[in-house]
Amino acid sequence: MAAPANNGPMTVLEILNRTKVFFERKGVPDPLLDAQHIISFGLGMKNRMDLYLNFEKPLTPAELDTLRPLVARRANREPLQHIIGDTSFRGFIIKCDPRALIPRSETEDIVDMVKNSVKEVEAPFVVEIGTGSGCIAISCAKEMESAKVLACDVSEDALALARENATANELESDKLAFAQGDLLNAVTADVLASAGFSPDKKIDCLVANLPYIPDSEKGKLQPEVDKFDPALALYGGADGLDLVRKLLQQTEGRLSSGAMIFLEIGSEQAEVLKAEAASYPWLDFAGIHKDYCDNIRFVSYKNI
Numbered sequence: 035m036a037a038p039a040n041n042g043p044m045t046v047l048e049i050l051n052r053t054k055v056f057f058e059r060k061g062v063p064d065p066l067l068d069a070q071h072i073i074s075f076g077l078g079m080k081n082r083m084d085l086y087l088n089f090e091k092p093l094t095p096a097e098l099d100t101l102r103p104l105v106a107r108r109a110n111r112e113p114l115q116h117i118i119g120d121t122s123f124r125g126f127i128i129k130c131d132p133r134a135l136i137p138r139s140e141t142e143d144i145v146d147m148v149k150n151s152v153k154e155v156e157a158p159f160v161v162e163i164g165t166g167s168g169c170i171a172i173s174c175a176k177e178m179e180s181a182k183v184l185a186c187d188v189s190e191d192a193l194a195l196a197r198e199n200a201t202a203n204e205l206e207s208d209k210l211a212f213a214q215g216d217l218l219n220a221v222t223a224d225v226l227a228s229a230g231f232s233p234d235k236k237i238d239c240l241v242a243n244l245p246y247i248p249d250s251e252k253g254k255l256q257p258e259v260d261k262f263d264p265a266l267a268l269y270g271g272a273d274g275l276d277l278v279r280k281l282l283q284q285t286e287g288r289l290s291s292g293a294m295i296f297l298e299i300g301s302e303q304a305e306v307l308k309a310e311a312a313s314y315p316w317l318d319f320a321g322i323h324k325d326y327c328d329n330i331r332f333v334s335y336k337n338i
Contacts, residue, residue: 168196
């Protein structure tokens with residue numbers, strides 16, 4: 035990002051091209067797209083279209099000073115969402131930082147599954163385990179007018195971020211509540227009472243995006259994940275399914291009749307879970323589901 039040879043002011047187009055080449059050398063997966071995002075953000079533009087409308091704009095020394103550290107952070111493979119500070123999930127703005135995983139657009143489909151499963155239920159009680167940033171719970175609470183959502187996580191840091199996101203998206207506690215604890219152990223009688231439910235309240239839909247990466251993958255993931263995502267939210271034991279199995283075992287007697295469970299998993303894990311379904315005789319294995327990219331991403335169960 036040095037000054038051009040003719041010593042004239044560098045334009046937006048020049049800095050964009052230089053940043054793209056720099057990102058390519060550093061192995062950034064989407065160098066042009068990320069350069070566009072970084073530069074439009076650093077220059078205070080509303081969107082990338084503004085970038086194209088200002089290609090010939092000369093940049094001031096102060097603007098270049100603003101851009102340099104942002105470009106350096108992305109070249110170090112810090113996630114774009116951490117640098118910009120947020121991302122969009124189903125149209126809701128979700129703050130992103132190292133306290134929780136960055137919401138992925140491929141996960142958005144699970145919200146539709148939850149909504150469809152409780153559309154005939156009056157005032158459904160939806161529980162999310164491993165809420166992280168809160169993106170799934172917030173989407174469910176915002177999109178289902180009559181639902182009450184309880185978002186749980188073992189990480190107090192993640193819950194703090196989820197609460198911040200709930201406040202930013204104007205959700206009150208009567209729509210979305212939070213609880214800290216290990217999987218369904220977080221849903222205690224006291225938690226239910228504070229949410230306005232009886233101690234034996236059954237769950238109408240359970241949704242979870244738990245850690246499912248095998249431990250053997252540690253150190254092998256992309257730097258954006260390996261260096262910046264919390265390990266607690268990534269790894270799930272030898273085959274990645276330790277927490278998924280533990281959660282499924284905890285569901286006996288906790289769900290209403292016909293209640294659905296939706297889990298995000300790795301594509302190669304779906305058949306494993308289907309084969310193990312007999313381990314949970316109170317549940318029917320309901321299906322393997324693909325995301326909008328046509329990749330296997332979810333499994334579902336139905337409480338008998």
